[in-house]
Amino acid sequence: MFSLNRFTTKLNQFSLKKFLETKTGKAIYVGVVTVTLSAVGSWAVLAHQSSPSATKTTAAKSRPAVGDAHFAKEAAQGGTAEVKLGQLAQEKGTKDTVKSFGKRMVDDHSKAGDKLKDVASRQNIPLPSDLSAKDQATYDRLSKLNGAAFDRAYARDMVKDHETDVAAFQREANAGKDESLKSFASETLPTLQDHLKQAKEMMKTVGGATAAKGTKSKTSTSTSGR
Numbered sequence: 132m133f134s135l136n137r138f139t140t141k142l143n144q145f146s147l148k149k150f151l152e153t154k155t156g157k158a159i160y161v162g163v164v165t166v167t168l169s170a171v172g173s174w175a176v177l178a179h180q181s182s183p184s185a186t187k188t189t190a191a192k193s194r195p196a197v198g199d200a201h202f203a204k205e206a207a208q209g210g211t212a213e214v215k216l217g218q219l220a221q222e223k224g225t226k227d228t229v230k231s232f233g234k235r236m237v238d239d240h241s242k243a244g245d246k247l248k249d250v251a252s253r254q255n256i257p258l259p260s261d262l263s264a265k266d267q268a269t270y271d272r273l274s275k276l277n278g279a280a281f282d283r284a285y286a287r288d289m290v291k292d293h294e295t296d297v298a299a300f301q302r303e304a305n306a307g308k309d310e311s312l313k314s315f316a317s318e319t320l321p322t323l324q325d326h327l328k329q330a331k332e333m334m335k336t337v338g339g340a341t342a343a344k345g346t347k348s349k350t351s352t353s354t355s356g357r
Contacts, residue, residue, distance in 0.1 A: 196308040196309060199307055199309040200256050202312060203258060203312060204259055205299065206299070207251070208259050208262065208263045209292070209296060211260070211266075212262055212292075213236045214241055217233040217234065217235070218233065220233025221233040223274075223276070223277060225278050225279060225281070225282055226333075226337055229281075229282045229285060229333060232289065232330065235326070235329070250312060253311065254309060254312070272284070282337040283337050286333045289326075289334075290331055293323060293330050296323050297320070297323050300316045300320045300323055301316075
């Protein structure tokens with residue numbers, strides 16, 4: 132049976148074949164093939180060159196600055212120490228100011244620690260869960276004290292620790308590179324400043340300031356007597 136569609140297809144194939152056998156047809160065919168291969172080759176080269184660059188850029192964006200990561204790790208260890216020392220203060224403290232301060236340390240630094248863990252998790256920053264060697268030494272030293280001696284030592288350590296903490300959080304809030312950690316530092320800073328104020332008041336109630344003045348007075352007397 133005669134098929135018009137089949138006849139037309141064969142006619143087109145025959146016409147194309149005859150055309151490609153001519154010089155003009157051959158020239159056009161070679162040109163099309165050359166352009167196509169050149170385009171494919173260029174695309175492959177660009178893809179090869181741009182892919183590593185894009186990977187490096189993505190990795191750089193996902194990796195926090197060294198200073199930010201260091202701050203996060205130091206803050207995590209410091210917070211853990213404040214919680215453990217606060218628990219110790221509630222157990223061994225004799226003054227109500229010491230016990231209440233210890234309780235606040237446990238509450239406030241536990242909350243701050245949870246926030247920091249959330250931020251660090253999103254920024255792919257691994258946080259230590261144990262105490263630093265310095266904080267462990269402080270804990271061991273305080274755990275051997277009792278009564279008024281413990282109260283005075285704990286109060287002095289809390290003033291010193293929070294002076295360091297306030298400075299570190301202020302520095303991160305002002306100069307940090309990671310916006311999430313900068314925000315965490317800015318939000319936590321007022322609480323730490325209040326801790327420092329309360330620690331200084333606590334030191335007065337346990338005789339820390341009086342003891343310091345007495346020591347200074349004795350030193351002056353001894354010096355003048357020489």
